[in-house]
Amino acid sequence: MKMRLDEQTIALRAAKEFEDGMIINLGYGMPALCANFIPEGRTIFFQSENGVLGYGQLGTDEEKDYELINASDQPVTPLPGMCFFDSGISFDMIRGGHIDMVILGAYQVSERGDLANWGRPGRPATGMGGGMDLATGCKKLVVMMLHTTKEGGPRIVRQCTFPLTAKNCVNKIFTDIAVIDVTQRGLILREVAPDWTAEEVQGLTEAKLIFAEDLKEIEL
Amino acid sequence: MPVKKIFASCDDAVADIFNGATIMIGGFGSFGGLPINLIIALAKQGAKELTIIGNQGGVGFELSKRIKPEGYQDIGLLYEKSQVKKFIGSVPALGGMPPTSPLETFYKEGKVEIEMVPQGTLAERIRAGAGGLGGFYTPTGVGTRVEIGKEKKVINGREHLLELPLTADFALIKAHQADTLGNLVYRGTARCFNPIMAMAAKMTIVEVDKIVQPGELDPESVVTPHLYVRRIVEVPR
Numbered sequence: 001m002k003m004r005l006d007e008q009t010i011a012l013r014a015a016k017e018f019e020d021g022m023i024i025n026l027g028y029g030m031p032a033l034c035a036n037f038i039p040e041g042r043t044i045f046f047q048s049e050n051g052v053l054g055y056g057q058l059g060t061d062e063e064k065d066y067e068l069i070n071a072s073d074q075p076v077t078p079l080p081g082m083c084f085f086d087s088g089i090s091f092d093m094i095r096g097g098h099i100d101m102v103i104l105g106a107y108q109v110s111e112r113g114d115l116a117n118w119g120r121p122g123r124p125a126t127g128m129g130g131g132m133d134l135a136t137g138c139k140k141l142v143v144m145m146l147h148t149t150k151e152g153g154p155r156i157v158r159q160c161t162f163p164l165t166a167k168n169c170v171n172k173i174f175t176d177i178a179v180i181d182v183t184q185r186g187l188i189l190r191e192v193a194p195d196w197t198a199e200e201v202q203g204l205t206e207a208k209l210i211f212a213e214d215l216k217e218i219e220l
Numbered sequence: 221m222p223v224k225k226i227f228a229s230c231d232d233a234v235a236d237i238f239n240g241a242t243i244m245i246g247g248f249g250s251f252g253g254l255p256i257n258l259i260i261a262l263a264k265q266g267a268k269e270l271t272i273i274g275n276q277g278g279v280g281f282e283l284s285k286r287i288k289p290e291g292y293q294d295i296g297l298l299y300e301k302s303q304v305k306k307f308i309g310s311v312p313a314l315g316g317m318p319p320t321s322p323l324e325t326f327y328k329e330g331k332v333e334i335e336m337v338p339q340g341t342l343a344e345r346i347r348a349g350a351g352g353l354g355g356f357y358t359p360t361g362v363g364t365r366v367e368i369g370k371e372k373k374v375i376n377g378r379e380h381l382l383e384l385p386l387t388a389d390f391a392l393i394k395a396h397q398a399d400t401l402g403n404l405v406y407r408g409t410a411r412c413f414n415p416i417m418a419m420a421a422k423m424t425i426v427e428v429d430k431i432v433q434p435g436e437l438d439p440e441s442v443v444t445p446h447l448y449v450r451r452i453v454e455v456p457r
Binding site: 088122 | 248249250251275276287288309310313315323324328338343347363408409412414415
């Protein structure tokens, strides 16, 4: 078995996309880990849809305050300049195009950048939360996901079969074996995990990948 | 002489909630901003056939231990007691949790109806209800199953969906402090859905950590003006 990146390492790689001064919203689950990997020297303002802008790292056990949480129900730490607001204002920010980058988890992404991240077979009551608003309103949508299902099936597909979050919204995908750009031309494979070849990544991807001319190993 | 708004207990404050009532419940997830003492009182009071409007459907006590080791009560209590006919919200059940939350279980058994609403649309429908508006157009949900049955309109070259307002008979709200008139301030992310729901119900009932005298809250910091608040219960932490 070839090595795949663990969740922390995918978060570390995704966080390298953070540019100084960006307003960023991290989705439920794996994306929330990115708060711990801000590249040195950059100031990032994390917005969470439950009504906070400018929180710090995830809280440790000693400093947990359940009235300072992110949208994944995880306690976070306060930072100077942090502010709070209600859910109405929070989604004005999100829908109104005031968030620079959103990172969401996904069950499936299609070759056109359609996202399916909230419903799956056998779970009729799981909801979309703020995902549809985030995917509709943000300037750049990044997805963090495992490249294949538990059974080894593809998650990057020609057409999503799970319920959609939004159409044609994903800009970039970080998985445990690849970094992929979603473009007008199609899906461009930019980086592969150590010891993986582009062909091996394509073998686990239903959608057609275009191999970048400067394809390289994932930079950590 | 202003109406007296202070109630001695959560039980007293929810005593007249009737069968079939529509109730907004503040908070975001299943803790941190949830008016849990009012929820427990409502579970004890026993009103049935309720429509609950809330962001998340709750996880119930057993699953809550996966989030907070000691566990906690949440809206799950109301389904467990078969008090709920319908849930309107954005996260009836969490995808990352096993499918055994009380709401998901009862939904699968056909005992509860669910109306799933994107979170931003939920917040705006509540604000529309609070502000006396007939609805609004949003791009959220276009091209997904959320658009089914809704009027579509192209505005500035982009497709939008018509969404309608939400109001309620009661709102159960958690705030940090109230003065005796009912002005409210909140704490941290416990604010979330509370201020907008407080404005959208006929009868807004608030539990607070502390009640203070008029003049003790900085008027510049008041989030919910007192005219929205009808009942206040102090539950010291």
